Amino acid sequence: MQESSVSLNEIIAHSSRARTIMSGKVNDIRSVTSMLRMLALNALIEARRAGDMGAGFGVVADEVKAISGRVEVLSRDLAVELLGEINALETLTQAMAQASQGDRLTDLAHNAIELIDRNLYERTCDVRWWATDSAFVDAAQSHDKSACRHASKRLGVILDAYTVYLDLWLCDLDGHVIANGRPSTYDVAGRSVANAPWFQKSRNLATGNDFAVDDVTANPWLGGAQVATYATGVRENGDADGKLLGVLGIHFDWAPQALAITQGARLSADDRKRSRVMLTDxxxxxxxxxxxKASLNETLNLKTEGRDHGHYTDHDGTVTAFHRTPGYETYKGLGWYGVIVQKPA
Incomplete structure (x- = not known):
């Protein structure tokens, strides 16, 4: 796409130079015809002074005058027609350049949403795997304090290895947190998450192969940090079709991971200054x-017109490119979009 954009810019530069050359040459022609008409006028004056002896010279002067007039008309027509073609060429190449840039921005928006999809697919794998850990099964089944302390230690070990999570919560079926991985940082034991969408969805999952996910939220119990929470049921014996004993919720540290993806878009230094790369739900x-600056309180009204991907240009020249989540493997996505809004240069 970059090579196409450079080629179009070259065409625009050449057409601009052609406009300059044309204007200069037409002015030269008009200057010459003006001199010819003046010369013809002077010749006619002299012919009349010469009387009958200058009659033949007068005929030649009339022809020179007529020819200069025709050249003037031709130069004017040339200027009008050629200028019209150059204007059309510039408009066309600018539109092509804009479309080319829009296509490139759409590809980058696709790349951003695809990267987050792959990342979040791994989160769904994590929660379904960890929910089968015997320590969590035992704690969810017995509610024994010793078993819950052991479960907290196991959750802490996981957090030491997986730094993309803020905390992991093991909950009973009533929605009370009975163990978490960072109890010294987040004092959540005993708190109720019964009304949390991720907990309620997990209570209704058919098997341990399924998972629930909540919208990105700022969680007050995690210091107000923005998190994407994934959850699934903890089941008897760790079997996918075992009796539901509890729920495991894992809180993905959303903001820094998402920032890295949006800042990683392959934009030139100039494009980056004029662009805002975003993810929307x-x-x-x-x-x-x-x-x-994603506060979770700002909404973007995308003009998708039913399309999964594409771009459009506003009246002020701002280009908006978007691409809907394609999903990854068993993760079908949540209807999110990768978006790039770029101001004109």
């Missing part, structure tokens, strides 16, 4: 942006 909420 299915409701249009901006859940990540390359400037680190």
């Amino acid at each position: 299915a409701r249009g909420r901006i859940i990540a942006d390359c400037h680190g």
Whole structure:
């Protein structure tokens, strides 16, 4: 795409030079014809002074005058027609350059949403795997204090290895947190998450192969940090079809991971200054942006017109490119979009 953009810019530069050359040459022609007409006028004056002896010279002067007039008309027509063609060429190449840039931005928006999809697919794998850990099964089944302390230690070990999580919560079926991986940082034991969407969805999952996910939220019990929470049921014997004993919720440290992806878009230094790379959820909420200003309270009204991907240009020249989540493996995505909004140069 970059090579195409450079080629179009060269065409625009050449057409601009052609406009300059044409204007200069037409002015030269008009200057010459003006001199010819003046010369013809002077010749006619002299012919009349010469009387009958200058009659033949007068005929030649009339022809020179007529020819200069025709050249003037031709130069004017040339200027009008050629200028019209150059204008059309410049408009066309600018439109092609804009479309080329829009296609490139759409590809980058696709890349951003695809990267987050792959990342979140791994989160679904994590929660379904960890929920089968015998320590969590025992704690969810017995509610024994010793078993819950052991479960907390196991959760802590996982957190030491997986730094993309803020905390992991093991909950009973009533929604009370009975163990978490960072109890010294987040005092959540005994708190109720019964009303949390991720907990309620997990209570209704058919098997341990299924998972639930909540919208990106700022969790007050995690210091107000923005998290994407994935959850699944903890089942008897760790079997996928075992009796439901509890729920494991894992809180993905959303903001820094999403910021790294939006800032990683392959934009030139000039494009980067004029662009805002974002991720939006299915409701249009901006859940990540390359400037680190995603408050979760701002909404973007995308003009998708039913398309999964594409771009459009506003009246002020701002280009908006978007691509809907394609999903990855068993993770079908949540209707999110990768978006790039770029101001004109």
